Amino acid sequence: MSSSAKKTLLFLGGAAALACLWFSSPFPPASSHPPAAKSPRVPSLPASAPPPASGLAPRTSVNSESSLPLSGNSRAEIRRCLDLDPEKTPTSLETLIRQLVSENGETAKPYLKFKNVHLRLPSGEKRRLHLFSDSGPDGKPVLRLRIFSEDTEGLPVPLPVSPDLMINPAPERMLALEAEGTRELSEEALSLRTPSQMIDWTVRNGRITQLFWVGRERSLGCALSDHEECDCRD
Amino acid sequence: MRNLLFSLALFVSIFSTAPTVQAAVWETEQEWSPAWEDRYAEWIRLNWNKDFFARPGTAYTGLKLDCADVVYSMRIIFAYEHRLPFAMKDPTGGSKLITNSMARFDALGSPEKRIRAFLNFIFGISSTQSLPNDTVPLALSRDSIRSGSLILTDRKSHHSWTIRELQPTGLPSLIFSSRPPKTTLQVREGQPSLEFTFHGRPDLAPYGGFRGFRRIEDLSKPDWQSHGFSDEQFRIPPREWMQTVKKRLALSEESPDALLTRTLENACIGARERIEFINEGVAYLRGLGSERCLSATEYDNYSTPNRDMRLRNSFEELRDAVQALEGATNVSPELKATAEDVVKDAGSSRPAAARTCPVEIAPGRLLPLAEIYRRSLHNELSDNPHDPFAQRWGEQTGSSSRAKRCPKHE
Numbered sequence: 001m002s003s004s005a006k007k008t009l010l011f012l013g014g015a016a017a018l019a020c021l022w023f024s025s026p027f028p029p030a031s032s033h034p035p036a037a038k039s040p041r042v043p044s045l046p047a048s049a050p051p052p053a054s055g056l057a058p059r060t061s062v063n064s065e066s067s068l069p070l071s072g073n074s075r076a077e078i079r080r081c082l083d084l085d086p087e088k089t090p091t092s093l094e095t096l097i098r099q100l101v102s103e104n105g106e107t108a109k110p111y112l113k114f115k116n117v118h119l120r121l122p123s124g125e126k127r128r129l130h131l132f133s134d135s136g137p138d139g140k141p142v143l144r145l146r147i148f149s150e151d152t153e154g155l156p157v158p159l160p161v162s163p164d165l166m167i168n169p170a171p172e173r174m175l176a177l178e179a180e181g182t183r184e185l186s187e188e189a190l191s192l193r194t195p196s197q198m199i200d201w202t203v204r205n206g207r208i209t210q211l212f213w214v215g216r217e218r219s220l221g222c223a224l225s226d227h228e229e230c231d232c233r234d
Numbered sequence: 235m236r237n238l239l240f241s242l243a244l245f246v247s248i249f250s251t252a253p254t255v256q257a258a259v260w261e262t263e264q265e266w267s268p269a270w271e272d273r274y275a276e277w278i279r280l281n282w283n284k285d286f287f288a289r290p291g292t293a294y295t296g297l298k299l300d301c302a303d304v305v306y307s308m309r310i311i312f313a314y315e316h317r318l319p320f321a322m323k324d325p326t327g328g329s330k331l332i333t334n335s336m337a338r339f340d341a342l343g344s345p346e347k348r349i350r351a352f353l354n355f356i357f358g359i360s361s362t363q364s365l366p367n368d369t370v371p372l373a374l375s376r377d378s379i380r381s382g383s384l385i386l387t388d389r390k391s392h393h394s395w396t397i398r399e400l401q402p403t404g405l406p407s408l409i410f411s412s413r414p415p416k417t418t419l420q421v422r423e424g425q426p427s428l429e430f431t432f433h434g435r436p437d438l439a440p441y442g443g444f445r446g447f448r449r450i451e452d453l454s455k456p457d458w459q460s461h462g463f464s465d466e467q468f469r470i471p472p473r474e475w476m477q478t479v480k481k482r483l484a485l486s487e488e489s490p491d492a493l494l495t496r497t498l499e500n501a502c503i504g505a506r507e508r509i510e511f512i513n514e515g516v517a518y519l520r521g522l523g524s525e526r527c528l529s530a531t532e533y534d535n536y537s538t539p540n541r542d543m544r545l546r547n548s549f550e551e552l553r554d555a556v557q558a559l560e561g562a563t564n565v566s567p568e569l570k571a572t573a574e575d576v577v578k579d580a581g582s583s584r585p586a587a588a589r590t591c592p593v594e595i596a597p598g599r600l601l602p603l604a605e606i607y608r609r610s611l612h613n614e615l616s617d618n619p620h621d622p623f624a625q626r627w628g629e630q631t632g633s634s635s636r637a638k639r640c641p642k643h644e
Contacts, residue, residue: 113363113389114363116327117327128327128328130325130326130327130359132325132363133363133392134361134362135301135391135412135540141390141392144361146326146358146359148326151338153330153336153337153338154328154329154330155328155330155332155336156324156326156359157338158355158358158359163531166531167530168530185327187327191389193438197438198438198439200440212440214437214438214440215438217437217469219465219468221456221457221458223455223456231456233465
């Protein structure tokens with residue numbers, strides 16, 4: 001038998017042995033199980049922690065987005081669609097919003113639609129925090145927190161969340177959860193509505209990936225993740 | 235060497251003759267097409283009723299669903315039963331689509347266990363917030379909006395309904411659920427109010443209104459590049475929206491009798507559904523003793539401001555219908571009298587049991603719908619879970635001492 005044939009047989013044998021072990025094991029890999037809902041892997045924080053913020057207090061201010069630049073292509077589309085003075089074309093999301101909102105003498109605070117944070121824990125495990133605006137039992141708006149690990153397919157596996165973190169978790173407790181690992185992804189979708197306009201945007205890893213504006217009987221949608229595309233409609 | 239070869243042959247033999255391992259929640263054998271979309275609409279119309287998850291002996295028996303769960307379920311269950319693909323964007327920020335091909339549930343032997351586990355998994359990741367990513371706004375036509383479409387509210391209300399059937403009058407028959415998740419679904423005839431759906435402004439709520447599931451190949455595209463996308467429902471002035479949409483979707487005008495029947499039914503169902511929610515809140519409050527205030531979560535669980543707003547909206551719709559038909563001759567006198575009993579308290583001399591839609595708010599305590607109508611429009615129904623039974627139903631007006639003392643978590 002040639003050496004390459006031996007290697008092939010050895011490889012096949014190894015694979016077959018592994019396969020046998022896989023199928024005969026009483027403990028298949030965790031990721032092939034439906035999510036277990038037993039011992040919470042998310043640490044419970046002290047009961048003396050401050051109560052969760054009520055309602056939908058904005059967690060992000062427009063000012064915090066000041067470092068979000070608008071790319072040249074999207075700037076041109078925004079200027080064209082919104083009939084902006086070329087000299088006043090905003091270069092960042094913050095200036096765009098300020099310009100749109102303040103020109104009508106309107107004020108508004110952004111509203112968090114959802115926030116995703118992906119972490120790599122010191123143990124190597126992946127953790128996802130998904131905070132999103134949802135309805136409470138009577139349909140009232142609340143911020144709801146879900147926590148996930150990740151399976152071998154890269155899909156979320158739900159983890160139990162302690163009851164005091166489920167609804168309207170306090171910002172400092174969110175920060176504590178976010179500090180448990182190294183951040184691998186940060187995504188936020190926000191929306192701002194004034195009496196005459198609606199602006200909606202998503203930021204992924206510090207970059208605007210979606211922008212949507214409605215007002216003055218016109219709308220502008222921009223998808224800015226891979227190749228930039230905008231759509232202006234009257 | 236011979237022994238090694240024999241062992242390897244044995245391993246390979248065992249490996250190759252082992253039963254095929256399931257590699258999906260269900261195998262895809264069909265592809266979505268206009269014909270399958272037609273079958274999907276018909277399946278929803280014929281099968282989707284409020285006991286769909288309560289029927290014994292199915293893979294879905296006893297599942298508990300909130301409003302978004304109902305919307306996703308209808309698509310998933312039809313796809314599962316007909317071997318069609320299902321896919322949605324990962325709302326938790328992952329870059330991969332969540333599909334019926336996922337392998338996590340392989341260890342569960344039967345297809346019924348896998349679909350049940352998959353549905354519970356989707357319930358745990360989806361919400362009204364994920365629906366805009368997986369659906370597109372539809373054109374205002376009966377070709378686009380039909381059984382299997384959905385209605386999503388603006389961000390403030392966070393609600394969704396499935397359209398079971400679009401009536402010839404242009405009004406939808408809706409099936410839905412709400413929080414906390416329940417097995418038995420709820421039904422409603424007609425369009426939800428503009429205030430609740432769009433916060434009064436369709437033009438500023440581009441994620442609300444009539445929507446349909448995206449084609450799988452469109453999940454990575456912007457809205458406006460997705461098949462079926464139309465923004466025309468956002469371009470109708472708010473004051474004209476309800477009538478315009480109804481007309482655009484109608485094959486025939488709603489008759490006066492149908493209008494009265496529908497608005498009466500909605501008001502009656504809304505008032506009777508309130509009984510269970512108030513009873514749960516009152517029982518919970520009683521269990522706490524007389525001192526403790528509810529936490530924000532407890533308050534959230536047992537308060538009813540949105541439910542009470544929807545009930546009030548249904549009474550207003552009934553009142554508007556009665557006013558619109560004032561002096562009309564093409565309406566059934568009996569039906570008109572039944573509606574006027576509520577809106578004008580026309581039957582006040584009769585006992586509650588003999589009046590329109592008596593509502594038994596407690597054993598032996600019957601209120602005619604007219605009285606709940608009056609209390610609702612006079613803001614005498616309390617949505618505050620710190621209030622006891624009497625205040626919740628407006629038997630006594632004004633806040634209880636506990637409701638005054640304890641914080642309102644709104």
